[in-house]
Amino acid sequence: MTKDAASKNGRGKGQATSAKETQKQDANVTITLIIQTAGIVIAVIGCLSAVTVALLDSPVVSQLLPPTSTIPPTLTPPVDTPPDTAVPSATHTFMPSAEPTSTPYIIPTLTATLTPSDTPVPPRMVVIPWANKYGGPVPLKVQFSVRGSYVELADGTRSYCAPSTCSYTWSVLFTTMNQIVSTPKPWQETFAFTFNKKGLYHIEATVCQGDICGSARIQVEGR
Numbered sequence: 001m002t003k004d005a006a007s008k009n010g011r012g013k014g015q016a017t018s019a020k021e022t023q024k025q026d027a028n029v030t031i032t033l034i035i036q037t038a039g040i041v042i043a044v045i046g047c048l049s050a051v052t053v054a055l056l057d058s059p060v061v062s063q064l065l066p067p068t069s070t071i072p073p074t075l076t077p078p079v080d081t082p083p084d085t086a087v088p089s090a091t092h093t094f095m096p097s098a099e100p101t102s103t104p105y106i107i108p109t110l111t112a113t114l115t116p117s118d119t120p121v122p123p124r125m126v127v128i129p130w131a132n133k134y135g136g137p138v139p140l141k142v143q144f145s146v147r148g149s150y151v152e153l154a155d156g157t158r159s160y161c162a163p164s165t166c167s168y169t170w171s172v173l174f175t176t177m178n179q180i181v182s183t184p185k186p187w188q189e190t191f192a193f194t195f196n197k198k199g200l201y202h203i204e205a206t207v208c209q210g211d212i213c214g215s216a217r218i219q220v221e222g223r
Helices: 003-057 059-064
Strands: 124-126 140-145 150-152 158-160 167-174 179-182 190-195 199-209 212-222
Touching: 124 199, 124 212, 140 199, 140 212, 167 190, 190 199
Parallel strands: none
Antiparallel strands: 124 150, 140 190, 150 158, 167 179, 167 199, 199 212
């Protein structure tokens, strides 16, 4: 080999070695850039996550967002159909029951029949008492009357008293001493009496039309 050839071979080997080293350096630089970029991206994502969490916890944002319901959905349990309630098929034949059907019991209505009473209502005397005073200082003069008294018959008709058809009896009872102080005569449908003592008095009038009689009492107080 000549001297020039050897020199060319040496320069070729040196250039090849330099190219390999350059490629290794470029690869290392690329890997370093990738690692730095990934670190920056992870840092940015972490910052965004922290900012998002802070915003969500902010009371202003919580007022703007609609409330979320925390009530769990209601689960409807499956309905178990008992075996005896199964719907019969269309081909099933129903046979009439041999047992007789029950007939509802009807309560008979009782109709009340009103029959006239065999005992007639007896006639009664209705006495209508009246006084122009029922109390006052003694001596106290009072007018009494039973005018308008009548007999009520069984059929509802009235037979009014008259001087020729009715009789009258008057009596004055001094209740303070429990004694009758006057039974004036003649007995008529009107009567006047003067009370001279203080106390309570009962004036009783009895009116009769034939055998039908009735009585009424008036109370007077002498003060």
